[in-house]
Amino acid sequence: MDRKPCSNSLAVKTSHVLPPDTNNHGTLFGGKLMAHIDDVAALAAIRHARLPVVTASTDSVDFLEPVKEGDSICVEAFVTWTHNTSMEVFVKAVTEDLLTGERSVCTTAFLTFVAVDDNGRPIPVPEVYPETEQEKQLHQFAPERAAQRKKRRQHAKELAKNFGTAYPWN
Template structure:
């Protein structure tokens, strides 16, 4: 197992075009389509960090801040922001760019937990991460609080029989 890795090792960027089948009757992109894109980039990001296959353990937060319309360009960026023994938190930011004006707007942010698994589907250890940007450092500082919140939610779900 290697030492802690810089966050930039995992940084992943994708670009998508919003097409008519991706949109609802208002001409804005379906939230489910955005979630699919987010899950895909989070998986790729976590695989780049861990060099292992990963599964999605949770989608902790998704903030839909604004919408994207047909013809807009989506820029998705993912980066590993913290790690556990076998898990990685991935931050994903989605920006929408209007083709004509070139104006960019953040449409969605999300934090997902991905778990590295071996060929038998068993969790496998991952390297730690070294945050580099100010945004990564701020997200890294609050990782323990997010983990504690996830554990409380899991406990409550079990108590409620979910």
């Protein structure tokens, strides 16, 4: 399997923020932005692997600035790191006031996707390599994020086991 540069997986989506997309504060619903993020990140992962993928985790979604009604939201994603069957994807969302042209990074996120075969079983993906300084920085610290992700996933499994499916939990 040939290695691929991070840039090969770049996926971009721009949307106009309209009234149905906003909450009572006139800003974009966080869940709506998260749906854009998952969609564009999945496109980047598929573009890298050229295989079907499933979302394995969302490490973080950090909302840094509000996105107002009438603004545009541009979501960009690319694969930063791979490990056997999984791909870490970095996502950046930029909001733009379409009337003034003022732009700011409003959200960053890391998601992990796993490539799957026709039976939904994980399958290997090509390695990714960074080219730009920003890509190199993200790639360098990816193993640390992966270790944190693994630890957090184990904790989540313990919570699921302890709380089970019944309510109340005792």
